[in-house]
Amino acid sequence: MRKVSTPRVSRRHFLEVGTLGVAGLSLAQLLGAPAKGNSSRADSCIIIFLNGGPSHLDMWDMKPDAPAGIRSPFASLPTSVPGVRFCEYLPRLAQQMHRCTLVRSMNHSVNNSHAAAVYAALTGHDRGEQGGGAKPDDHPNLGSVLAKLRPPAPSAFPYVALPYKTKEGAGGPLQPGFLGGIIGANHDPFWVLDDANAPDFRVRNLALPEDVPPTRMAGRSELLTNLERPFELQQGRASLAYDVMSANQRRAFDMLTTDAAVRAFQIEREPARVRDAYGRNIYGQSILLARRLIEAGTRVVTMSWAPDANATWDTHGDNFNKLKNTLLPQFDAAASSLLAELAERGMLDRTLVAILGDFGRSPRINANAGRDHWNSCYSILLAGGGLKAGYVHGASDRTGAVPAESPVSPGDIIATLYHQLGVEPDMNIYDVLDRPHLLVPNGRVMSELLG
Numbered sequence: 001m002r003k004v005s006t007p008r009v010s011r012r013h014f015l016e017v018g019t020l021g022v023a024g025l026s027l028a029q030l031l032g033a034p035a036k037g038n039s040s041r042a043d044s045c046i047i048i049f050l051n052g053g054p055s056h057l058d059m060w061d062m063k064p065d066a067p068a069g070i071r072s073p074f075a076s077l078p079t080s081v082p083g084v085r086f087c088e089y090l091p092r093l094a095q096q097m098h099r100c101t102l103v104r105s106m107n108h109s110v111n112n113s114h115a116a117a118v119y120a121a122l123t124g125h126d127r128g129e130q131g132g133g134a135k136p137d138d139h140p141n142l143g144s145v146l147a148k149l150r151p152p153a154p155s156a157f158p159y160v161a162l163p164y165k166t167k168e169g170a171g172g173p174l175q176p177g178f179l180g181g182i183i184g185a186n187h188d189p190f191w192v193l194d195d196a197n198a199p200d201f202r203v204r205n206l207a208l209p210e211d212v213p214p215t216r217m218a219g220r221s222e223l224l225t226n227l228e229r230p231f232e233l234q235q236g237r238a239s240l241a242y243d244v245m246s247a248n249q250r251r252a253f254d255m256l257t258t259d260a261a262v263r264a265f266q267i268e269r270e271p272a273r274v275r276d277a278y279g280r281n282i283y284g285q286s287i288l289l290a291r292r293l294i295e296a297g298t299r300v301v302t303m304s305w306a307p308d309a310n311a312t313w314d315t316h317g318d319n320f321n322k323l324k325n326t327l328l329p330q331f332d333a334a335a336s337s338l339l340a341e342l343a344e345r346g347m348l349d350r351t352l353v354a355i356l357g358d359f360g361r362s363p364r365i366n367a368n369a370g371r372d373h374w375n376s377c378y379s380i381l382l383a384g385g386g387l388k389a390g391y392v393h394g395a396s397d398r399t400g401a402v403p404a405e406s407p408v409s410p411g412d413i414i415a416t417l418y419h420q421l422g423v424e425p426d427m428n429i430y431d432v433l434d435r436p437h438l439l440v441p442n443g444r445v446m447s448e449l450l451g
Contacts, residue, residue: 040420040423042385044299046352046354047356049122049357051175053374055361056104058072059090060102061379062085066398070365070400075088077090077091079095089332090331092333092336093336099343100383101382101393102379103379103408105395106377106410106413107407108126111375112129114131115132115176116130118176118309119139120177121177122141122302122356123142123176123177124414124425126409126410132173133173140183141302142300143158143299144188145183145187145439146159147300148187152297155261157298158300160189160300161303162192163286163304164304164306168308169308171308172309182431184432196285197285203262264295265293270288277337279333279337283331287338288338317366339384352382352421353385354382355381355382359373359374360378376402377403382413386451387449391449393448411443416446418439425443
């Protein structure tokens with residue numbers, strides 16, 4: 001075996017460098033997917049997931065003529081689309097409505113379990129009230145599927161999730177719907193769990209150890225070759241798996257020794273006025289980071305707006321003060337800035353933005369000045385990627401309780417997002433044992449939403 005002529009890096013240190021340290025995934029694993037041709041209207045997708053269930057009745061489907069006890073105390077204001085009104089605490093987002101599709105007739109069968117409703121919203125698979133945490137036999141997130149079928153350039157992350165691994169309640173398990181599930185952990189997201197609003201923000205999983213400068217990585221290819229030699233005589237499936245991982249490790253090293261991927265996370269490069277516009281909080285800065293990642297070539301970024309299911313939008317109590325004082329101002333700043341910037345940069349046509357939730361909130365205001373879970377009717381907001389602009393689809397009844405026309409399921413929305421991203425939802429996707437699974441069995445591409 002030829003001696004490595006560059007400074008020595010131990011095999012153990014090499015493995016540590018290639019390890020992300022979150023859920024035992026290596027950076028190399030995130031990069032392994034075959035390239036495929038595609039026909040699409042969009043290249044990328046940002047999912048802003050308002051985890052916990054945002055109140056449609058206090059945001060963008062207000063019912064000013066509803067009876068007391070249902071009617072929101074908030075006033076409404078006009079949007080940039082005549083006849084469409086938003087809550088008074090969404091003034092900036094209201095001025096972006098001409099770029100959006102608002103769906104006011106969402107519904108599904110899950111009402112009590114956040115986990116199952118999140119799973120339905122993010123995968124298009126509705127498993128009723130079956131809750132629990134993420135499992136290996138879950139259906140994959142859209143980001144995981146795109147990582148497998150439409151991988152980006154080697155210098156970009158396929159799929160990123162931030163800023164939390166949202167739990168099913170404080171101290172609970174990781175919610176389902178964010179991972180690769182049946183298609184394998186190598187298609188799980190790259191997790192960014194550091195606060196992008198912190199003055200010392202850095203992505204710890206994307207840095208070389210302090211005692212390994214880039215110059216010491218110069219001999220990485222030769223080092224890898226030497227490490228591979230003991231495995232070369234192995235035969236069969238295990239050998240094939242190692243060959244794939246070996247190629248992915250090379251790509252991981254490329255990312256660690258070039259600054260393309262790292263630069264996307266350098267949010268401090270943004271002008272102060274831009275950072276201020278998104279909001280100086282973990283959610284606003286995470287959405288700004290999502291824009292930077294998409295600009296750098298990432299396919300899908302999922303931003304979950306809660307450390308756990310009960311922490312933010314799950315407003316069983318004090319709904320109106322929470323919305324007025326914190327949730328809506330932060331959301332308004334971040335979502336409106338994202339849409340405006342994507343449009344100004346010429347990116348919105350090829351970038352889907354999906355603002356989703358697990359369900360809405362009940363029409364009846366409860367004794368704690370809150371609203372409870374409500375799956376029978378709620379709203380979502382979409383933009384970009386070839387969808388209609390300035391369009392409202394469906395409607396709820398006079399109290400926002402059920403769809404009055406054109407009901408839509410999470411499967412329909414996920415199928416439509418896949419279609420726009422160049423992946424047909426009626427195709428089979430194969431699990432780690434090469435068994436076929438219909439990608440979205442209970443959803444249709446909604447031609448009504450397409451521009």
